[in-house]
Amino acid sequence: MSLLNVSDVSYSYDGIVNVLLDVTFTVEKGTIVGLVGPNGSGKSTLIKNIFDLVRLQSGSIWIGGQEHARPEAKQLGMYLASNDYLPEFLTAREYISMMGKLYGLDADHDEALALFRKFAMEGRYDDLIEDYSHGMRKKTQLVSALVIRPPLTVIDETLNGIDLEALHLAEKEFSRARDEGRSILLCTHDFAVLQRLADRTVFLDLGHVVYDELTNHLVEEHGSVAAMVFDYLETAQR
Known part of the structure; x- marks a missing residue:
């Protein structure tokens, strides 16, 4: 069952610069979903849309069956900023x-x-x-x-700057949260962490969803999450 449902979300600044283009993905209950992408890919703008920090321009976002801008939806999510x-x-x-x-x-x-x-x-x-x-x-x-x-925690590079012991502890706590039925959208450049934790990985580039697959399938196909990202960036017409 989906806790977070992002459907056909597009966003542009001043009506000129397209930052998000028809972004669609879900975060199921009791899962950890990784969100990756190079700088400028639209990750932070996407998160701001999820939490109604910028006005949604097109598409829809639902949290726990509630439209994302409603107070009931906002009570279900917490945003840990970068x-x-x-x-x-x-x-x-x-x-x-x-x-x-x-x-x-x-x-x-x-x-x-x-x-x-x-x-x-x-x-x-x-x-x-x-x-x-x-x-x-x-x-x-x-x-x-x-x-x-x-029920939903969105972590935007919050793990940057903490020591290795704290990172190990955080990973254990995130796994416990998943086991308790809570969900995490984890935005990080630490691909090894995602490979250890994420059930699914969403790869965003230039506002488009490039991959949205089970993390273990991406690893089987590319060898690692890092290899998937760098292989794409080396070959894509960006």
Whole structure:
């Protein structure tokens, strides 16, 4: 059953530059879908459309059976952006409390504290975010999603800047989320991570969906996700 359904979405800036062209794909419940593509392929614009951060120009987007701009749909998804812009005047405890309230939840601070320990941030939960490193802010973003448990989490390069141990832990937590029936759209240039995690991979280039296939099928055909991407980029008329 589809949790996210993107159908025939096109988008252009100022009516001139076409960024997305008839993009169609789904994210099923309890799956991890990888989203890959070179810079300028339209990935970030697609994610902004999914979360109604830009006005949908054509096509349709549904989340959990609700039109994506409806409040009920927005409650089902969480967007972890590629930047680390968090409210610096809050502590992590206050930030995660605030995020929980946005989703109508009381955040489980015991769980958040346990995750802070796992992510090598023990003793920092009540420190101001302004004192956090780039990697710590990224890990705080991840912890917020792991504690709130939205049905759909969209991760846009959030894994960049975290250490290898934290990356390994994040992969385990993403797998656990899938096992619990939640879904993740994982946008990353780390093809090895996608190869380990993603059930399906969507490859976007110049606003078009080039591939939308089971990840293991892509690996069988091309040898690896990285090889699939680079083989296409070397031969495509772009």
